[in-house]
Amino acid sequence: MKKIVVDHLKYKYPLGEELALQDISFQIEEGEFIGIIGKNSSGKSTLCQALVGLVPHFYKGAYGGKVIVDGLEVKTHTIAEISLKVGMVFQNPFTQVTGSKMTVYEEIAFGLENIGLPREEMRRRIHEVLKLMKIEHVKDRSPFDLSGGQMQRMAIASIIAMKPDVLVLDEPTSQLDPAGSEEVFQAIQDLSGQGITVIMAEHKMEKVAQYCNRVLLLHEGKLVDFAAPEKIFSRNDLETYGVAAPVYTRVCKALGMKKQGCDSYPVTLKDAELALRGSLG
Amino acid sequence: MKSISLFVERESFVHGIDPITKLYYILFAIIIPIILPSFTISAICLGTSIILLIFAKVMRKTLPVYSFVFFVLITVVIIQGLFKPGNETVLLQLGPVAMYKEGLQFALTIVFRVTNIVSAFMILVLTTKPSDLVEALVRKGMSPRIGYVIVSVFQIIPEMMTTMSTIMDAQRSRGMETEGKLLVRIKAFIPLLGPVVLGSLINTKERAMALEVRGFNSRNPKTYLNEEKTYPNSRFIQAVMLVLTVCAVAWRMFL
Numbered sequence A: 001m002k003k004i005v006v007d008h009l010k011y012k013y014p015l016g017e018e019l020a021l022q023d024i025s026f027q028i029e030e031g032e033f034i035g036i037i038g039k040n041s042s043g044k045s046t047l048c049q050a051l052v053g054l055v056p057h058f059y060k061g062a063y064g065g066k067v068i069v070d071g072l073e074v075k076t077h078t079i080a081e082i083s084l085k086v087g088m089v090f091q092n093p094f095t096q097v098t099g100s101k102m103t104v105y106e107e108i109a110f111g112l113e114n115i116g117l118p119r120e121e122m123r124r125r126i127h128e129v130l131k132l133m134k135i136e137h138v139k140d141r142s143p144f145d146l147s148g149g150q151m152q153r154m155a156i157a158s159i160i161a162m163k164p165d166v167l168v169l170d171e172p173t174s175q176l177d178p179a180g181s182e183e184v185f186q187a188i189q190d191l192s193g194q195g196i197t198v199i200m201a202e203h204k205m206e207k208v209a210q211y212c213n214r215v216l217l218l219h220e221g222k223l224v225d226f227a228a229p230e231k232i233f234s235r236n237d238l239e240t241y242g243v244a245a246p247v248y249t250r251v252c253k254a255l256g257m258k259k260q261g262c263d264s265y266p267v268t269l270k271d272a273e274l275a276l277r278g279s280l281g
Numbered sequence B: 001m002k003s004i005s006l007f008v009e010r011e012s013f014v015h016g017i018d019p020i021t022k023l024y025y026i027l028f029a030i031i032i033p034i035i036l037p038s039f040t041i042s043a044i045c046l047g048t049s050i051i052l053l054i055f056a057k058v059m060r061k062t063l064p065v066y067s068f069v070f071f072v073l074i075t076v077v078i079i080q081g082l083f084k085p086g087n088e089t090v091l092l093q094l095g096p097v098a099m100y101k102e103g104l105q106f107a108l109t110i111v112f113r114v115t116n117i118v119s120a121f122m123i124l125v126l127t128t129k130p131s132d133l134v135e136a137l138v139r140k141g142m143s144p145r146i147g148y149v150i151v152s153v154f155q156i157i158p159e160m161m162t163t164m165s166t167i168m169d170a171q172r173s174r175g176m177e178t179e180g181k182l183l184v185r186i187k188a189f190i191p192l193l194g195p196v197v198l199g200s201l202i203n204t205k206e207r208a209m210a211l212e213v214r215g216f217n218s219r220n221p222k223t224y225l226n227e228e229k230t231y232p233n234s235r236f237i238q239a240v241m242l243v244l245t246v247c248a249v250a251w252r253m254f255l
């Protein structure tokens, strides 16, 4: 089933001079884990926000085309309605703290209170996401007294607790160290495994290559390509879009070593190792 | 935890009274002296508030507030004592300056009224967590948006002050003078306004978006993580205040 259909989407910010999104069309299946890549200002955040309805409802501006999420047309529904299906985690963890709750535990409850969950269900879900995001030990602290990484985990936990069908994450691991990023990616992959559709804008290409089913490459508001990671990262023109392939791909490319039995280069450590071992005999 | 609220965490029966009852108490402390404008009644009301503040173990926190209030009121006393129209009975003569009884009496009434109201407010402010007060009001039907704004101000302003001092530290480490004469301080302060104000505007926009996607504008009836606190005595206290008010009105009308 098509979970997300984007059809000739065009968008210009009210104060923007050019279209931030130029005629974008693609479709996403239920349960896919999608990566959005592209250099700075290529439109990644704008596209993410178009999936939850912040574009156009929050910013206004000129909007054309259609975005349909789980059968719901974004343009004709309120953000509150859409947010029951689509959760979004933003780049800056600090501005996602509501500022009206005294503890991390209560902070996570904020969204659940708004959608009117019964208390028992709230407690069950909060417990679950605290464990999933590994922040149980800070549950009684003030949300503002966390490290950047912990805040980011809390932001993700707050959205996951609302159990959206579709999870949109805009560079959600920018404040996390490599080990922390890995943990968060693992947790999100678990969710993806449970059938949640995940869309993530991300700079860490090794992670994108390892975890995403498909990768969407944006450049100056245009969709350049939307395909499997091997295909995207094997492109010869990648640098013209300001994107560097994962280090494994670059090494294999330099050595001219393609993935066994296909026409693209390996994108993960495991595949690179396989290709190298294969070529060594 | 940084906070700009004056709330003092203590164990006392005053802390255990529900915020709404404390609000009623403020109203009570304002209208009783209006219904019965006698010294004795004002003094009894004031005495009650002060006893409650003592029981709440927050007397020390009240001192700066009281000092400020007295500082303002002393000027009222002097001006009324010296110049109130209708001053007749001289109470105190210092050379050409005379203090009059009528003016002083009038001034004292004002002093009692103001201190009385201030004390009642302090019972609320010093012994109630702002978030408890707002939650109680939202449950009573106040708009959650207004509630959110009130509570978040208590948390976000201290955050802004932290940002400010971080930038100040950075500037000081680069050799900028940030201490000393007032002018020096102001000069150091002005360049901060740009980044801090702009920063918090951007933050406000981003925070608003984050709230949106967490269903802040959802039409679903809201639920609460915390069970509504039950305050066993609040009905009784409210009833007593109501009865006293009715008695006061009756007293005024029939005696």
Ligand SMILES: Nc1ncnc2c1ncn2[C@@H]1O[C@H](COP(=O)(O)OP(=O)(O)O)[C@@H](O)[C@H]1O
Binding pocket: A013, A014, A015, A016, A020, A038, A039, A040, A041, A042, A043, A044, A045, A046, A047
């Ligand atoms: N609020 C805004 N108003 C006007 N233009 C904006 C706004 N936000 C982003 N833009 C512009 O839209 C384009 C895409 O930005 P963005 O989606 O943030 O890119 P990315 O997330 O890939 O860095 C950029 O040219 C940026 O300058």
Ligand SMILES: [Mg+2]
Binding pocket: A044, A045, A046, A091, A170
């Ligand atoms: Mg971005």
